[in-house]
Amino acid sequence: MILVTLLWLEWLEYLGVLFIIIGLIISLFLQSNTLLFSAITITFLLNIINRFRLESRTKNRIGAALNIQLRRFSGEVEEINAKISDYIEKQNTLTTPPKISSNTQKSDNPIIASLQQDVESLNKSLTSIIDYIQEHKLEQRIKSLEQLYQSSQSSRKPINSSPNDIKLPDRHVLSQSQNYDIEAPPKIAWKCIHIINGHSQSVTDLIITHDSKYLLSSSWDQYLKIWSLDTGYEIDAVKASAQGVLTVSVSDFNYLDHGIVTGSLDQDVKIWSLKSEKNSLRLNLQNTLTNHTGSIHGLEIASSRQIIVSGSYDQTLKQWDLQSGDLLQSCYDKTGAINAIAIHEESGFIASGGGDGEITIWELGGERKLGLLVGNVTSLESIAISKSGEYIAGGCTDGSIKIWHLPNTMFSLFLELSPTLELQGHHGQVMDLIFNPDGNLLYSGGVDGFIKIWHPATAKELGHLKIGDDNRIFSLSLSKNGEILAAGGVDGTIKIWQQTNQNH
Template identity: 25%
Template structure:
């Protein structure tokens, strides 16, 4: 029987008589997930093709797994909004690829390596579990915390892990050897949030007492300690350029801190309830914040002004994550739903993925947004992956 399944397209050619734009007009060729789009920048027209070929073929490198793009005859460096519209229109659905079981109490913290290969989970059972995200295979359990693990952070290279818990201890782990390399103590309350610099040489720690501390992980030296003066710190995040720390307190404020000096930079006010989730855009210019008021706030880091709000969540927000190009924002809430937003669009909400089985407690995503992990109330972890669509 003949194979009728659509094949990924990695090359295309256009005969002169079939050009859709006047001669000399820049023409874009766009390949993603098996879809080929020809876009005339003059006519702003889009033609979707499948399987066209010809003698004068131009071949492009295109990874169908990562849905990367190829562009021909494009005189500008960055993708146009038209190209992004095509990509989002043909973006595959998020599917629950696998369910991980192993924790005996709900998972409160997740960390996924930037390449999406290593998943780390921390549960109320006091265990830290390492998983191969692509297969769901359990790699190892790290023991040491005497009670529930409440915060995790992975370095950008995936080699250093920081963990904190109800036991008021922060532990630094070497992922390659699966060993604890440093223990940081002396806190006055449970650890609530952690962030690591890209190379793992500094860890930022927040606890329920409202203190913010910065430690050198290689020497074990305390570099800075400040009273954030915002009640218990619920969440914190380090900007990708590592110049700013954002902390959210139970007084409803978000405070920005200089990473090198721990000096206060700005206070962001306007949330009606505590913003328990924070995420920086990849270029560090926008901070997204959300929490129990079910609203996502987008803040401009240069001016400190509120840019806009995103409405649509039906329950408290439990996770926020920008994709690597900063164009999409992913969010989860306690109802178990996941939302995909394009904040710059006239209608920002692109898609809602319902999950009626169990509430989502925590959420993380790979750098490209192609793999997500959610921690569920029933102690399981769900791995979600983008299923690319193709045109027959």
């Protein structure tokens, strides 16, 4: 096949080389170089001709290949242009309503003139709304939210857990069998022991000390106060911020020395101690931490590690040394402002959430992002973690409460988990959430004025409490033994209950 494809000029060139060899041999015997020089000259000319021919053939082949690629590229460009045209045509379906000319002749009739003015105002409003929809691509965002919601609905199914914590059985099994082996809801009763007119504005946060002796409260009225749970009397009060105090937390080990922290609207985190003066306790400011650039809405103390964890509207989660106030870690949450945080020291993680509805799991004492809890499309106002660390509850602005189960592989693999259970609990925002020490009950407080007690294993509400008929719940706190419950209202009232009976 190779011999067939060779052109005649190439054959002549090869013959010329053969003649050169023959001429060389003859010249050695006859002592004549005429034949040799002739063969060399002819071969050289044939070589030049073949080089030009080869260059021309190569250019033709390259040109043909380029033409093929150009046709392919043109086809791809036409396909992209068609897709762009389809997209523009879809976007143009949101047509702007016809505008009424501002030069329209105004009627002399006052009623008609008023109607003309109303129509013109309505036209401007509709035009503005549609321009906004087109500019921000709201149609696509709504479709994404609908798909996310449908996905969360289809993936929401109860699970089983360890016998020491919440058990979430399949609801279909519950409806089919009365013999399903789950722990019965505990029978509890609460008795009001104190009603305190604590603040002049909303009570933003409450925390009971680990020994159940004191209650600390923060408020929009800029004050931090400490109360005796035994008597209900105020022990001390300090103006803790030039603006509202949004959150307060207390160390579980030693709240007297650098054991109280507050976060406020003025972007500061402050560390407080309790000093004994004249047979009483006084709040003393020890340190002010100013690295945040947004208001502080989440604040916790990891007591065994002596770490403060703060979450802010500046989209950062920061960790500080409790004693020195040094900044240890700072993590940026690209999903948005942080509304709430919770920590679990034994498992070594932090949960934070905000306006995007997702809960991010961070490493306590580090910067790693460990996981993501998805499947919620409304903003989060509160987060709670069960004592075992297996369950995280999120309180949402739409009144729902979502519960996620964390598998054992949560921290060895980065996972995105959907809710295991959803409780339709409140009319309006769920402002605070607390698991009881056993992990079998969940307390929620909402702007509808109710404190609801849930048994997640059966998804049932066991009962509810109220501060007053027209008072909204802003904050909750439960003692470490689960026997004292405190709630703060929008009018500054603090109500405290004590458990009078518990029968498992």
